[in-house]
Amino acid sequence: MSESATLETLNAVTATPYKWGFSTDIEMDMAPKGLTEDTIRLISARKEEPAWLLAWRLEAFAVWQKMEEPDWARVKHPPIDYQDLHYYAAPKKKAGPKSLDEVDPELLRTYEKLGIPLKERAILAGVEGADGEGDRPQVAMDAVFDSVSVATTFKATLAKAGVIFCPISEAVREHPNLVQKYLGSVVPQSDNFFAALNCAVFTDGSFVYIPPGVRCPMELSTYFRINARNTGQFERTLIIADAGSYVSYLEGCTAPQRDENQLHAAVVELIAHDDAQIKYSTVQNWYPGDAEGRGGIYNFVTKRGDCRGARSKISWTQVETGSAITWKYPSCVLRGDDSVGEFYSVAVTTNYQQADTGTKMIHIGRNTRSTIVSKGISAGHSNNTYRGQVKVMPKAHGARNHTQCDSLLIGSTCGAHTVPYIESRNPTAKLEHEATTSKIAEDQLFYCRQRGLSEEDAVGLIVNGFCKDVLKELPMEFAVEAQKLLAVSLEGSVG
Amino acid sequence: MLKIEGLTASVDGKAILKGIDLVVPDGEVHAIMGPNGSGKSTLSYVLAGRDGYEVTGGSAAFDGADLLAMEPEARAAAGLFLAFQYPVELPGVNNANFLRTALNAQRRARGEAELDAVQFLKLSRAEAKRLSMPDDMLKRNVNVGFSGGEKKRNEVLQMAILRPKLAILDETDSGLDIDALKIVADGVNALRGPATSALVITHYQRLLDYIVPDRVHVLAGGRIIRSGGPELALELEASGYASVVAEAA
Amino acid sequence: MTALPRPRALQPAWSQDAAAAFVARYEGLRGRLPGDAAAREAGAAAFAARGLPGVRDEAWHFTSLRALAETRFAEPLTPVADCAAMLARLPQTDAPRLVFVDGRFRDDLSVVPQSVSVRVGGPAYATLANPDREAMVALNTMLAGDGAAIDVAAGVDGGTLLLVSLGTGTADRPVAFHPRHSVHLADGASLTLLDVVMGEGAYWHNAVLELAIGEGATLVHLRLQDESHAAFHVSTVYADVAARGTYDSFALTLGGKWARMEVHASLSGPKAVAHLNAAQLLGGSQHADFTTVITHAAPHCASRQTVKNVLTGRSRGVFQGKIEVARDAQKTDGYQMNQALLLSPDAEIDSKPELEIFADDVKCSHGATVGELDGEQLFYLRSRGVPQAEARSMLVRAFLAEALDPIAHDAGRAMLEAAVSAWWERQAP
């Protein structure tokens, strides 16, 4: 196939419309636009929060007002008017429905389109008597619709194991001591501009606590969806794995297709105590904007894990295909001796998407180890940047890092960038970093086509092979989803 | 099966094939021999439709259809298989998965039912066994970390599973140990039938002891300068190309 | 004359004060400095507007200018010293040499070449430098007093030329000098430049070299930076390589208490080649920064980089290496490797290899490793009877050999190898 024909196929594939772009018409309870102390008081009041949390939010707001939006990432966007957003939007609550028939059919249709199974749908919609126990695969789910968590499933099973999995607003009420102890202990209010904003206005998100020695009996999962127009979504997730415990947590995200840009500024904090393990997987598929770069989510997210205890381990796995802008660096602070941090990432950008994503591995404790595997794929007019830091502090004897960072370019109008910072202050540390940039090799493409694969399938196969080291880190069901998502995201970008 | 007339082709503007005429009837095996750089691999790439190999004249018909107008995958679906002189590595792509995808794509293109995972597993295991290849070759990534000989055997395994009508083997015997050589030959001989053909590119008469060709052609300087029966290979083995080339000049 | 703008307020006071002092120096000298006044004035305007690079300046992320900014430098006095001791350390070669002392050309110490045209007596401003982007270059442009303009005519092999800079400040009166050199190789010309900088005492050497390499021309640039351990050193090199031209460079950094070498190499014609190899050997509390930007602006160009850091004591090594590939630069082949050996518990390495790629048909990669000497290798050598110290020495030399061995110029390689040996002997406990 000639070069230009190849490019055509590529464009046909990348231009596939976003499949999750519907919006739901539901009566919403919305705060007026704008951000002042009063907005924060209103959010806090709606959520019936204790005084300490309101004070904490107001502190964050004061800090945020003095901060400047960061400009070091390779992303460009028109200035965001923080006064032109709604900071609170919730589906209007009616009395709890008695059966599925009484549930707002729009809400149900939304869950259906998102592929959430019926039983969970009923629970998510708050149907009385619907229980999560059943024959389905064991995934407990929390769904956050705009600003509020609409329901959490499988609570009973989890409670038996002593696991707490609930909306963070509920945790504030039911488990105030835990929340107060850990909230902001990994990402403080003043951490960065977007984190400070989140601290001030976060509305909901998930809370997880795994007691000592408990292996969480099922995958925990949160589904995030932005629906309302002109709203920002600021969810906050807090996961604590107490000594010797284990949890695997999944998050997925989608949003409707809209012409204007929507802001998403989440904060995720993970804490792993001695011998605890947290595996955090994300499939991020926020609306990326259309083929001309109109609309799409601005995704400014702070995710950080604190390996507080000895031999603790935190792994981040992400498949990022959505958002107009991704600004995201899931990091690990390796404080405990022998603790382990991992970051596995696939980031795909097409059309006019911009992704600036990577990780930080801060080695503080002895014999701490980290692994970074990043695969960037850029197509169309997009720009895809890996930005990562590996830092070894003087006391981190025997620290180890291995970083592998590969970029694939599809077509000649995109950009791929690699910006690692490698800093060591301990001679016994051993750091290795490798990065490559290339296009799909012509001989690989030809080899596949000689065996009868269409060009598109050949590209799909090669790209999936390229990403394999990351995809294999995802829980099984998620990996299949992610592979499909990759193929769909790249449809039309072959070259 | 295959009918090539006056085929000329160039790479990077440099003429490599300078007028090839070749007919491979149904059911026949033809061998192509020739000095290094004479254009043998170029011919196989042109037939398989590789980018960058520009056909500047002539024609090639495959079962009567215009081969040169087809996309590479369409040629494959039509039954043309090329065992590469230098098989390509596909990191992260599982060999079995690759083969099943390829086989099903071809079957789809031909309007045949696809094989499910279980059917395919049975087929691939059986073929691997018949070629005395270890099962784990199927589990590994395509050609990644394979030794030179393993890559060639993997090409033959793929051929056995895909069952082409016309197999072109570009020096599949190079780098093989004696046992593997027999395996390759068995693979080709197993495909032999009234409706299948093969074009075997080789430097060594040895392979032709196992795959007895119907015809032998000498390709030099981008042209077929001599054709003959199996005895021609023996003659070349004994006296080299020089005399043949001189004779043709 | 118009007043120059004030530096922007974002910088801390120490930075603003230092910048103001340099601007005041310039205002005092204005009109009395040699060379192209318009170029100088433009540089001054750029410097006055920007000031010194600040902490928020990404290009200076790992290297703080504070110590330099807090030193008040004097004007160099007319140098009279015969510098015999330093000159004796130059490589033994009968090649012609251009010697500058405290930034000024010294006729009496120089041997002017035959096949190469040289002009001295003022700054050799050329067209490659970017004072608007690089503040230190703006400062150099503003205050440059002298330099060599070296020209090799088309097709001529200019042989080997030594370019020597000696610094001679004293602790109570540190001086600053800003030499400005240019090299122009016309099409098909070639030259080997042995670029040696050394000195005694306290001073700041802030050099700019502009290297224009014509079509099919070859410049071999071998550099030995062995400044005094009380000296500050900044050098900024711009190399522009036309079609099929080659810029082949190696920079060995040993000296200075604080040093930064910055290279901007642009491959601007098809099939141009650049090698930017370097080694930094540091001890004590030295800080040295090697920063490079290789721009692939044309198709079919190749760049290669091997950079080694060997750090002892409380020294800090910095490497920042960016490879930029422009939209049209298809078939680019870029490779970079940077490795650091940390030989003491208090040494620090900061490394930022960077790829910025806008063309799809490219092969670009970089690698970085940081660590101490390989314990297994050390043990292997010792088990064969090699004493610990010698084994370490062997391994460190082997580590450096990868970068040094490919240097084809015998006298140049000998000069660098001798300097490495001397450095290693100085480190011996």
Ligand SMILES: Nc1ncnc2c1ncn2[C@@H]1O[C@H](COP(=O)(O)OP(=O)(O)OP(=O)(O)O)[C@@H](O)[C@H]1O
């Ligand atoms: N991409 C290319 N650019 C320039 N010349 C090429 C290219 N590909 C092939 N050639 C040249 O074409 C000629 C024929 O090459 P080809 O690979 O077809 O030879 P061959 O007969 O298969 O040789 P061998 O027996 O060594 O495999 C050789 O001279 C080769 O150098």
Ligand SMILES: [Mg+2]
């Ligand atoms: Mg060949």
